[in-house]
Amino acid sequence: MTLEPDGTESSEPSPGQEWAYRVRDDAPSTRVQVTALQREGRKFRVEIRHLDGSAANTTENVPRNRLKVPWNEVSSYDAVMEGWKALRKQSIDEIESSAMWMIFELLVPETVAELYLTPVDDALTIHNEKALNSLTGCPWTDLPADRSWITYESKPRLSPLASLSIAEMICHNNPGTVLDRIMAEEAESREKVKRGGETEDWETRATVPTTPEYEYRSYLRWNKPRHELLRQWCGYRAVTTHERLLAAEAEVNRLDSLLARTVDWLREYSKSGAEIIDREHEEDRITPLNIRPIPDRPLQPHEIPVITVHSRRRWRH
Structure with a gap:
């Protein structure tokens, strides 16, 4: 039954x-x-x-x-209920839960694994172990020995603490998408802290405006600690590489804009000089397509172009 x-x-x-x-x-x-x-x-x-x-x-x-x-x-x-009781003992806090749900929302299809709220909050059910292992980068059974899990209806069910470890492994193995999401949320929070935002009244379900002070308190209470936890899961190298890439792209855009204004100003005084700088800027642009040092095939003797060098004949006296 x-x-x-x-x-x-x-x-x-x-x-x-x-x-x-x-x-x-x-x-x-x-x-x-x-x-x-x-x-x-x-x-x-x-x-x-x-x-x-x-x-x-x-x-x-x-x-x-x-x-x-x-x-x-x-x-x-009773055996099943004791199993759920053991999982329930390994609970996590709200910030950890929020970070974990973000990871599974971004990176884990529901056909692979799902988080549930009953009968144990934040418990994970694994549907496809092989697919989950490809996301974590190692077998999910490599969890620390103190992480509890049970088998129920032929599927592994993990405690909230074990589920949190799985989320950390997935985040460390796939940091790019997570870091992009963090940057987007921080940009949104920055705008709300400047101008205020909107929230839903829990009684009337109506949308009500919020003050910048409210948004800043909300950011300190929820987003900031969650983002710091996610960055910790991604790892120092991934975070710094991501931030250096974003900084480089932003600096290129800034210099592009600055050079465009400079060329426009120069064109009023030297049209030919402005066109030379503008053309060189476009033709010599460094992109992902030409950044790699790709070795070319050596040319055969008949493929080498003939270069004619004219020299002035000197007469002997």
Whole structure:
């Protein structure tokens, strides 16, 4: 009999059956007997009689979702719940969770792995281990020994802390996309800190304006620590290489603009000189297509062009 992801059983109880009852999801399972069913619209409650413990032979009216599985399946159900409990113990904070969700949104297709919020927040389910290994750059099972994971419905389910390690590995192996996203978010935050922005009112769902002070507090609380964590995952070399490339591109654009203004000014005084500088600037431009030192094939003797050098004849006296 198949269990749902939240641990509940898919079939319905009947009067006279013995079921496993839990007063809370993290409470131990106790044996109860179903005595009656009560359905009123969407409400589904069950009359039960306790069979074990200090409450034996007492009756109680409880919601249907408190009955988990038939009693003869309680051992496998409890094992599954203990597994989820072990994963739940390895929780992460909000900043780590936000950074991890960004990585999976940017780089991991849902057919490869998915993050879930139930029954354990930030737990990862792996659908395609081979594809995930190509993203991490190594087998995902190379996680530190203290990271918990279980196999449920034939798929690995990782604890939030183990999922965070997977996100770090993926980020370190694919830093370019992440760093571009960070730069874009920081540019957006800079504009909001200058002029204010917009947010959604959680009660009315209406869009309301925000002040620059509010945006700056939000940046310090959420974006800045998340970005620093992501840069740490990318690694020092990737971050500095990315920033040097962006700085070089920005400097080229600045010099292009400066040279264009200079040539326009020079054209008023020396049209031919301005055209020479402008032409050389375009023809000798260094691009990714010509930056590589590609060796050319040696020329055959018949391919070497003949260069005629004229010299003045000298007469002997």
